[in-house]
Amino acid sequence: MSAQESVAVSSETAQQTPIAQKKRSAEERYYYASQRELIWWRFTRHKAAVFGAVVLIVLYLCALFADFLSPYSMDTRFEGYQAAPPTPIHWIRPDGGFQPYIYGLQRKLDQKTFKWIYTEDTSKLYPLRFFVRGEEYKFLGLFKTNIHLFGVEGAPIFVFGTDRLSRDLFSRIWAGARISLSIGLVGVFISFTLGVILGGISGYFGGVVDDAIQRVIDFLLAIPGLPLWMTLSAALPRDWPTLKMYFAITIILSVLGWTGLARVVRGKILQLREEDYTLAAIGAGASDWRIITRHLLPGFTSHLIVSITFSIPAMILNETALSFIGLGIQPPAVSWGTLLQDAQNLTAVAQQPWLLIPALFVIATVILFNFVGDGLRDAADPYQR
């Protein structure tokens, strides 16, 4: 009864003394907090998770505004700048003023190794400018514009260097981020849907249906993942358009991804369907679908959210692996995996180490997701405590 009375007391005081309510002590706030507020407080206490969440949001925003953020398009070639290293950016002008600028690049062929050697030509100074006009692109697919966040007039700037076909790696990484970062979300969405529906049916109805679904899961789990993906993606026609290919790869990645989630959902449903309130809902005439979606699934939403957060990085890694061996996203489309294809041989890595930068992005994303998942689990999942 105490909770019920406190509900009443709190709203009565609200009517009588609105000022007193504002001066609630911290302890009082804790008792009146909703579940959502409690989760939020526990999450914000987890510093690594907050850091991860913020950086991930920034990463996703960068991917969304990739055209604006990168100075060039992902296909623009710069003749004479093959495999150029990252352009050094200088900050203090020779005359002492503060301004970011770059020097022009000179290249020379090393007669012994036949390697291009790039040196800075300190006689030519190009200031770095912001909100410059450059190549035209369609902003978020809505309207045409040619404003980029930064750029240099008169000389090209390669923040992360260029690849063998003299394309700007920085621009290509952000273009690739679109596919690499979104494939995790889309793939997890598909496997989540499959997992929840099939796991829910399996757990709720039991019997023959349960057996059938569980044997399918056993079978799928027994297949080694990489060979299956390789077979499936090798079977895809090479001439499919990029978008179609993208979804095909996502579905291939989700084929195995749903099984784990389905098991979790089944276990929880098996447990919750024995609760008295499930019987009460049946007794009230609710349909099976309604009982599953309204009374059973919400019972472990927090648990689901956490397991989703942990399966997104796995999906990103799988896409990278598949694209790295050339069976995932196909050029001209770009993902972090396809960018890493350039770094497949040792000489390339030895001479152009900047080609490994996409790998840093993959690693960072995966770690950040794990931070967030960790924080969410501590904050939201009552089963882990």
Added chain:
Amino acid sequence: MAASANNPLLIEVKDLQTYFFLHEGTVRAVDGVSFNIYEGRSLGVIGESGCGKSVTAQSMMRIVPSPPGREVGGSILMYLRDGNGAAEVVDVLKLPAGGPKMRSIRGQQIGMIFQEPMTSLSPLHTIGDQISENILIHEKGVTKKEARERTIEMLGRVGIPRPQRLVDAYPHQLSGGMRQRAMIAMALICGPRLLIGDEPTTALDVTIEAQILDLIKKLQADLGMALMYISHDLAVVGEMSDEIMVMYLGQVMEHSTTDEIFDNPLHPYTVALWRSIPTIEGKLERLVPISGSLPSPFAVLPGCRFFSRCDRRIPGVCDAAPPPLKEVVPGHLVRCFLYQ
């Protein structure tokens, strides 16, 4: 039962058999139970744990856990009357348990109050949401706002204070008695013709129990519904019912009006039950328990099921063949060889 004949028939249970098929054998939880429920009348069902009281009620709602349970025989005829009094007769056992017709009977025609108010409400939704969900399921074209209005009215009716505010309370914010009131509101919100109370006060303390019983009786009279009240508490059943059915091991042992069965118990089991409760009058005596314990639920007994514990058994007769249920006095059915 003669008194009930004035009221039209609502439910006719004939020879109901509900068995549970387990690895260890078959449990005949309900074995040939027949009774009638009349509009506006109340039937009390008493018996020990495991005698088939709850399974009978669950069979009427078709919510027997299946597998392993199944209604293997008999019929449950329901008279669905529309506004003009014309009745459509439905055999509940012939309907698919999860089908739309059965779902419309549950909740709309039959409301059920469950035993455990602590766990029978979903912890995730407010009680208002859970109660108005019944309206939204059963009555098409009712807006959420109307459903909420009716929910608040019903909450007030079952004696929940400040219903406008508590409609948005979660179950954990309410006490046991309040939750059971919410459960009653949930069972009644669609105006069922029959309310089944499956030991609705067992989990409550005595003072709250008295309040809840008064409430159920009052609502039954107000709404003119029939009541099937299941309990192992003789006093409570006597208080609540017009007629009483005594069950033992899945069979009806004795069935009569409440007055008759209290004044003139015939079956040795009923007599033994009466002897095992304390009385306020008379001098303090040692209570007489029923000797022995329930036979194994898997046992198939050739004779009377109460034979092993009966103090008036007739060896050679009672354990040879099952006694029939016989109307000994008009309106008084007994299953015993002593009255053949």
